[in-house]
Amino acid sequence: xxxxxxxxxxxxxxxxxxxxxxxxxxxxxxxxxxxxxxxxxxxxxxxxxxxxxxxxxxxxxxxxxxxxxxxxxxxxxxxxxxxxxxxxxxxxxxxxxxxxxxxxxxxxxxxxxxxxxxxxxxxxxxxxxxxxxxxxxxxxxxxxxxxxxxxxxxxxxxxxxxxxxxxxxxxxxxxxxxxxxxxxxxxxxxxxxxxxxxxxxxxxxxxxxxxxxxxxxxxxxxxxxxxxxxxxxxxxxxxxxxxxxxxxxxxxxxxxxxxxxxxxxxxxxxxxxxxxxxxxxxxxxxxxxxxxxx
Ligand code: OGA
Ligand code: MN
Numbered sequence: 245x246x247x248x249x250x251x252x253x254x255x256x257x258x259x260x261x262x263x264x265x266x267x268x269x270x271x272x273x274x275x276x277x278x279x280x281x282x283x284x285x286x287x288x289x290x291x292x293x294x295x296x297x298x299x300x301x302x303x304x305x306x307x308x309x310x311x312x313x314x315x316x317x318x319x320x321x322x323x324x325x326x327x328x329x330x331x332x333x334x335x336x337x338x339x340x341x342x343x344x345x346x347x348x349x350x351x352x353x354x355x356x357x358x359x360x361x362x363x364x365x366x367x368x369x370x371x372x373x374x375x376x377x378x379x380x381x382x383x384x385x386x387x388x389x390x391x392x393x394x395x396x397x398x399x400x401x402x403x404x405x406x407x408x409x410x411x412x413x414x415x416x417x418x419x420x421x422x423x424x425x426x427x428x429x430x431x432x433x434x435x436x437x438x439x440x441x442x443x444x445x446x447x448x449x450x451x452x453x454x455x456x457x458x459x460x461x462x463x464x465x466x467x468x469x470x471x472x473x474x475x476x477x478x479x480x481x482x483x484x485x486x487x488x489x490x491x492x493x494x495x496x497x498x499x500x501x502x503x504x505x506x507x508x509x510x511x512x513x514x515x516x517x518x519x520x521x522x523x524x525x526x527x528x529x530x531x532x533x534x535x536x537x538x
Contacts, residue, residue: 252278254285254292261390261511262494263289270297270307270503279310282505286366287452290511291388291494294503297370301330304370304503304530311505312365312532321432322346324528333369333527335520345526350386350515352421353488355508357534358464359415361442364508365451365534371502375523383519388494392455392510394487395447406483409446409471413464414439421463441466446483448537450509457510458483459537487512508534 252267263285268278285292299307301324308314314329322345324330332345357363375383395403416439446468448459460468462484468476496504506513519525 252281254289256289257494259388259494260393260492261290261388262292262496264293264295266295268294270294271299271303274307274310283311283452286505286507287450287510290390290392291496291504291506291513293496293505295499296501297503298501299370299503299528301327301528304368304528305329308368308530308532311368315364315531315533317529317531319346319432319438329530331529331531333525333529334373335375335523335525337521348422348515348517349529350513351517352418352425352461352463353389353484353512353514354418354461354463355391355459355512356531357508358444358459358461359413359418359440359442362536363444363534364531366505366507366532368503368505368530368532370528370530371498371500371504371526372528373524373526374498374500375519375525382497382499383516383523384498384525385516385518386496386498386504387514387516388496388506389488389492389512390510391457391459391487391512392450392453394492395456395458398458398486406446406479409468410443411446411460411468411480412441412443412466413461414441414466415464416441417466418463443469444537448509451535451538453510455510458487460484461512488514509537 252265254263254265256263316328317331322331324332333349334345335347336344338344356367377383446460447456450457460480460483465480
């Protein structure tokens with residue numbers, strides 16, 4: 245019987261979160277123990293990258309299904325044709341000049357599915373095409389912060405103040421903010437169902453590590469329950485700004501073949517929109533379903 249003796253290597257980034265996992269080929273059979281170690285790294289580092297992967301849609305979907313339960317995307321118009329769980333994130337236009345995928349995904353600090361009763365557990369982006377500047381440097385980076393590290397750094401007074409608070413969240417809030425930033429012009433209007441409001445704790449407990457994580461965002465979080473409007477807005481802004489301070493950021497500089505995964509229970513991310521056609525960006529995204537935050 246042959247056995248693989250080599251284990252993968254985990255290389256943490258210089259930032260407060262983020263790591264690269266080397267020595268795993270996702271297109272091959274990945275054994276159960278390796279899947280468990282990848283998940284443990286994801287919980288610890290909140291965002292992990294596996295470089296130089298060569299994945300068909302089926303292989304990405306199959307791997308994602310081993311990490312958890314696949315979730316179809318809330319905006320079905322952006323699916324890769326023929327796949328109900330695979331979304332295109334892309335600035336590429338079709339012959340009628342319509343976007344073939346989500347053209348403006350993540351152009352504000354956010355966490356995926358914040359506006360759902362059961363927010364996304366993990367998101368997985370596979371890079372097929374990456375824009376570059378004239379010097380060959382990659383454009384369209386994705387920035388990440390750990391909301392667990394951000395919570396830990398709060399003053400005891402602030403921890404006390406926000407303990408037990410709950411907030412109202414909605415995708416409509418995200419759209420409002422994108423509109424204010426002139427970033428949502430190409431999106432179809434939301435349906436009433438997509439505008440639904442959900443209540444989540446302001447501090448959530450990570451379902452696997454038990455860490456406390458700040459769970460508000462300037463877009464999705466509309467108001468904190470039990471506070472006067474102005475105080476609510478001010479607290480949302482203060483907590484959001486605290487999470488995304490420069491020194492907290494892991495900047496993912498994309499390469500074609502990157503499979504990037506992030507843990508939505510303990511992080512926020514932001515897509516840098518510093519590129520345009522003819523520079524093309526094309527990603528395939530899969531999502532793992534989550535549970536009700538507590
Ligand atoms: C997402 C997202 C960021 C990016 O897919 O949820 O925010 O850089 N993407 O494409
Ligand atoms: Mn996102």
